[in-house]
Amino acid sequence: MSEPKPFPLNAWYAAAWSHEIKHELAARTICDRDIVLYRRADGQAVALEDACWHRLLPLSLGRLKGDEVVCGYHGLVFNAAGRCTYMPAQKTINPSAAVHAYPVIERHRLVWIWPGDPALADPTKMPDLHWNDGTDWVGEGGTFYKLKCDYRLVVDNLMDLTHETYVHVGSIGDEAITGSPFEVSHTDRTATVTRWMINIDPPPFWAAQLAKPGKADRWQIIYFQAPSVIVGDVGVAPTGTGAPQGDRSQGVNGAFLAAITPETERTCHYFWNFVRTFKTDDAQLTREINRAHVSNGQGVYDQDVTVLEAQQKAIDRNPRQPFYNLNIDAGALWARRMIDRLLAAEHGQSARPPGVAAE
């Protein structure tokens, strides 16, 4: 028996941005499942197993005929529910001939699929990413497809922002992050890391957005939803204007959004956005902020990618396992613990995936 994969299957995962899915076949691998995505004429997104029932040719190499998929090898046809509706040179169709149809929900400008048991697909387990709806919060975003690391390394990365001090020097990194205390709280499927940096000099990016002289209070409230959606409520306000007490009206507020989808055990798709509530009409600023995150290897997220892929390589080389942890890892450890619980529930055991330290 092979090891269970390190990702729960009974969960909603972002598979694509809504605008990417059209009335044409698109191949994507999610949780080690090869999937073909397309949009029906009525606009409904469809996700089918990307391997013909007959001889396994990827259906994504075939073509759409109305809302059905025609295999490019022998012409078998499958409808949007995955049922075979045509076989060449046969009058009767084997009633069991079908490909798996994955439950799909389109929400928050993303197409989400449920790779696990369709009977368990529960819309109430859909992560909340309303910040991405394009209404109150504005941003452009993007995707790192096929990022070469375990999706959990991205979770680790975002759950501990002290790394900004070292990875993102000169933009959002700041010694104040490392020097400030933080608190972690949690529910069954969420964990929240809250850090306030009071009366500090804001780092370059935030100083520019705030555009007010003097000291500031900076906040980072990172909200994890298992297995792999993270929202970071971040911003700065002039110190003494009441931000820690709840009045952010004098400050600037943004949120980084991350839906991290396992592609394989060692690769993932990282859907990201950085949205804001200030200067929401400034399209130029939207573009600039996007470029500050990802821009030909020069953005702050590009810096993370370099680190994450190098870290994965080092783990593959396996010089030492498990990880050792620091105080700063408290948030990431809670996130890992929740992923582990989902995995244990799915596999009917309390298995601890390799690579996660015992406490």
Add this chain to the structure above:
Amino acid sequence: MSEPKPFPLNAWYAAAWSHEIKHELAARTICDRDIVLYRRADGQAVALEDACWHRLLPLSLGRLKGDEVVCGYHGLVFNAAGRCTYMPAQKTINPSAAVHAYPVIERHRLVWIWPGDPALADPTKMPDLHWNDGTDWVGEGGTFYKLKCDYRLVVDNLMDLTHETYVHVGSIGDEAITGSPFEVSHTDRTATVTRWMINIDPPPFWAAQLAKPGKADRWQIIYFQAPSVIVGDVGVAPTGTGAPQGDRSQGVNGAFLAAITPETERTCHYFWNFVRTFKTDDAQLTREINRAHVSNGQGVYDQDVTVLEAQQKAIDRNPRQPFYNLNIDAGALWARRMIDRLLAAEHGQSARPPGVAAE
């Protein structure tokens, strides 16, 4: 113990076109055996194990000295029978020093080798590919070396031509193929699929060759010789001129020839030709027909290659095994069954190789 390979060793396999083998060393892998080929001064083709007895350096990196091969590392010399005839700095030669010499037969403009036990090499087991002799039938042909799929997927492909309808739309594909019945017959080592399409509109390629208006009768008679040679007798004749009854004189007749040689478990060399008995002096037509088959990814065989390599990748991903079969697979299943019998005979058991469905 590793799994037995999915190819019989005691069989003749095409290793090269005759014109490719000269008085120089050429490396090739056949049935997972690394082989060096060359032609002696007297014209006889030779096939030796491509690894020096001493330290395994490929002999193909050495040089010919007369009809013997000199290793490029320490100068050991091997004759065309594989016997070592010189060792550096030694007066006596270890009598067991030799590399394997593979039985070779040159026939039908191809060099064939027997990768298995030389004592069993039986010239009567040579497949019949006389269509390729360049006498009555004319064609040019070519090779897909290192095609990235199990050789049996090519067999499957050619034994069921309904795929033409979907893979080769606009050239030889035609709904009539799918709609017409076929018969399968077989002997111990051969299987024949016969399909007649009566009173149809010939597809573009055949309409152009026939160059007569009106309906036609089209035939596809596919003849498999285990383990992996296929001849497809194909053509069209004006309907009502007696072709189904045996009089093809008003029609045009071609044959596709395939000698599919396993390179490894997941790659093969596919020697192909398309020969014809009409307009045999028309060299321009010969070139055109070749280009219709293979031409920078645009020919009909190039279309098959795309499908075959994608199918192999899907099998490697292994989403579901074994294959499910349709009625159209009857010919391919007979071919697989004969391959399985050869394998079982060779391995002294009734092993069923993975990837082949139980009946």
Add this chain to the structure above:
Amino acid sequence: MSEPKPFPLNAWYAAAWSHEIKHELAARTICDRDIVLYRRADGQAVALEDACWHRLLPLSLGRLKGDEVVCGYHGLVFNAAGRCTYMPAQKTINPSAAVHAYPVIERHRLVWIWPGDPALADPTKMPDLHWNDGTDWVGEGGTFYKLKCDYRLVVDNLMDLTHETYVHVGSIGDEAITGSPFEVSHTDRTATVTRWMINIDPPPFWAAQLAKPGKADRWQIIYFQAPSVIVGDVGVAPTGTGAPQGDRSQGVNGAFLAAITPETERTCHYFWNFVRTFKTDDAQLTREINRAHVSNGQGVYDQDVTVLEAQQKAIDRNPRQPFYNLNIDAGALWARRMIDRLLAAEHGQSARPPGVAAE
């Protein structure tokens, strides 16, 4: 359990040329260990495990801060002894937080490290490569980093120079090598192959260096120091001038130097030099000799690389194991035997690594 690696760890291995190691981080893999090298401000070379104690990010992706290394992910700091001296957001440092520090000795213009147990690191076990010191002997040298073969294949290559006759025709190769007898002697950790070719026509390279007409005596005295340093005392003198008896004053004398360092089981770093005691002020000759050895694939060592990498591929294909041996392999077999002894001592058994023939 995985097989023991084919290289002893308790030994000194060349890791870099001295001039390559500066006050900056350099990554290198030695004996399957990822190592970061740098030079302290006081000039001392340092070699640390190239994976942060915390989350394994290669330290070589971080930066130097004085003589300490700052991890590029979360800012942990390690001193030149490998001890962690700073953790982000923590007042106390886990006393066990450290990365491995490898014993380093800089000698003979190379930086050597001891990949095994530091407690056993014994400077007296440093190989003697004084020919490389740049005093009496002059040469430039170079490195084949990541040569794609088991380091022992390079040892085999250098311990038997009959290969020159076949691999290096037209430069240093000569039928006389193959025709001349040789002697092998040995101690516990060294083996010496001595071959004298008396009254021969010197091959082109040596004829040009000697620049005296007539017959010559040629010597090759190859000195192996386990596990993988080789010095070849080579040269020619006019025949009859007493070279075999010890008077080389009328001849020209060179030495090829090789420090072969396992990178992985199937790759190595090959530090080489060719030094000489004649015309030591002739910088042009130094460059020419270097180019004769390595020059865009045209030098004599480039020829060896082609052979060695092809041989490794053939071994990986594993058509036949173990090697068969000839008389000429006597020197290589002694070298292998000493490597085996070191391995057996290290693993507490008399294991014979695969790929080495029983006698």
